[in-house]
Amino acid sequence: MRLSQKVRLLSAALVPMFALAACSGGAGGGGGAAGSGGGDAPVKLKVWSWDGTVARAVPGFQAANPNIKVEVVNAGSSQDEYKALDNAIQAGSGVPDVVMFEYFAVPYFAIPGKLADLGEFGVQNLKNDYVQAAWNDVTVNGKVYALPSDYGPSAMFYNAATFKKAGIDKPPATWDEYYEAAKKIRALGDDYYIAQDTGDIFFLLSLIWQAGGRPFKVDGTKVHIDFTDPGTTKAVTFWQKMLDEGLVNTKITGWSDDWNRALNDGTLATQTMGGWLTSTLPERAPKAAGDFKVALMPQWTQGDKVGSANGGSSFGIPAASEHKEAAFKFLEYFAHGGGLSSRVDAGAFVPNTSVLDSEEFRSKANEYFGDQKVGAVLAEASEIVGIGWQYPPFFEWARSIYGDIASPFYTSGKGSLAEILQQWKQRCVQYGNEQGFEVD
Known part of the structure; x- marks a missing residue:
């Protein structure tokens, strides 16, 4: 939950x-x-x-x-x-x-x-x-x-009725298929999107986690942060493409009234979140009862079965x-x-x-x-959640500042996710060292 x-x-x-x-x-x-x-x-x-x-x-x-x-x-x-x-x-x-x-x-x-x-x-x-x-x-x-x-465990909650309307007969099994589905859903009208994102660090990290990225390495009081490893780069590059092509709604914030409305009327077709959404979605989108289904996260490679949390x-x-x-x-x-x-x-x-x-x-x-x-x-x-994932000991603080760093990108479109992550790393290194850790 x-x-x-x-x-x-x-x-x-x-x-x-x-x-x-x-x-x-x-x-x-x-x-x-x-x-x-x-x-x-x-x-x-x-x-x-x-x-x-x-x-x-x-x-x-x-x-x-x-x-x-x-x-x-x-x-x-x-x-x-x-x-x-x-x-x-x-x-x-x-x-x-x-x-x-x-x-x-x-x-x-x-x-x-x-x-x-x-x-x-x-x-x-x-x-x-x-x-x-x-x-x-x-x-x-x-x-x-x-x-x-x-x-x-991360899963994809999808509106099967919206998928059918867009000519999609089954949930995307790979992120490449997800990308193609996003374009079909976007073609339904100005309000239709496959997903929304206004800077949800947990969603981005779940993509990185599934792709094999392990940006945080903790050994006692030593913390290493690297957002340039292959898995992280793969996930960040993909989501950057989704944002750059306007396939993601960057106006609707999760847990808002607008979010509830879009889930209810089907204009927001998927949510890739933790399994706890099974108990929350019925309260948020009662009008979509019977339309939503649950599937595993799309995979980075056809035939794989790897997840995240x-x-x-x-x-x-x-x-x-x-x-x-x-x-x-x-x-x-x-x-x-x-x-x-x-x-x-x-x-x-x-x-x-x-x-x-x-x-x-x-x-x-x-x-x-x-x-x-x-x-x-x-x-x-x-x-199927991938093992070996770690969070830095000061992540409670780190997640609180991510939104402030990411907000200008989502409101103006200037910059990139990769740049945001580097800024976030710099702030984390400074803060972590101030708290008595050895962070690089």
């Missing part, structure tokens, strides 16, 4: 990472408390989450663990939550026991020691129940600091938690164990192979998507 779509984190709100390292280390030193919750003494856990499905797992967990009481608190947007957690760690009080993190935020908290290494709880025994790419997202420098809880989140345990053992019990319960089914029933899209491989998940027809068995498509999309 992609969350906090429009968060804009001001650099002033970020606490320098290594200024907090000593604080987290000291608080985490309550190692004697790490076993809290293992005996009969009552324990109260505080869980910070913006995912409403987590609370669904609480009744079952408490029934099985009567000595552990769980309070799930909505700490606000991801930005609000990360800032509040940093502040609590620095103050040495009010630190929650389990916290929700977007995948790209895990390194920010893990590298300076603000998250507990889950290895001591035998977390490796759970590895095979998660798609490989999701497990990779919670692994930093060989250690696992969180459990995946929801996922966003767009969004998703996980849960970790702060190093300063005083109830780590009890916290892990609950974390394992709702992200892997008995509480998983209640969350799936509530709409969570999870990266657990036990769910994705099940006949029930794969064979269930989705009425909104014309009774298509959407689960089977998204399960496959999860399985």
Whole structure:
């Protein structure tokens, strides 16, 4: 599930990472408390989450663990939550026991020691129940600091009615076919486009990811950024062509009223986003019920099956938690164990192979998507996500400034995506080094 779509984190709100390292280390030193919750003494856990499905797992967990009481608190947007957690760690009080993190935020908290290494709880025994790419997202420098809880494998949501109107009888299997389809849809009229883009960095990175680009390489506190590798260049060049030829709507911003309208009336024919859109699209485009379908992302080479991810989140345990053992019990319960089914029933899209491989998940027809068995498509999309992708530890800050850098290009058409990425790199290098990393 992609969350906090429009968060804009001001650099002033970020606490320098290594200024907090000593604080987290000291608080985490309550190692004697790490076993809290293992005996009969009552324990109260505080869980910070913006995912409403987590609370669904609480009744079952408490029934099985009567000595552990769980309070799930909505700490606000991801930005609000990360800032509040940093502040609590620095103050040495009010630190929650389990916290929700977007995948790209895990390194920010893990590298300076603000998250507990889950290895001591035998977390490796759970590895095979998660798609490989999701497990990779919670692994930093060989250690696992969180459990995946929801996922966003990239998929193409397309309006089959608009495709038919344009003479397209099946979803494009390659990006070359997508390009040809874009021209046919554009020919339907001034308002028709195959897609829209006003500077969505997650979409661009999903193209780069799928094409084999790996622009961020992280090794401890060393970060290397390169937007000139072959995979990145291939993806950026393709999308630049789409923009240059006017095949993409650069006026409609995602999640806006105009976006809803265009999805409803069919003038916006596709959205390549995370699988979480299956739960969002019916609310945004109710008039298009039955018209939208789901397919794998188009491929760069005919016959390939490679994907990427767009969004998703996980849960970790702060190093300063005083109830780590009890916290892990609950974390394992709702992200892997008995509480998983209640969350799936509530709409969570999870990266657990036990769910994705099940006949029930794969064979269930989705009425909104014309009774298509959407689960089977998204399960496959999860399985083919390319591995080896990394985000820099300061990506929360980096994504907040990308829009500012890209905006002039999308409003005036001057410049190029390649130039934008180089400017973005320069800003990231400067900021990362200021935060105590070695960035080049």
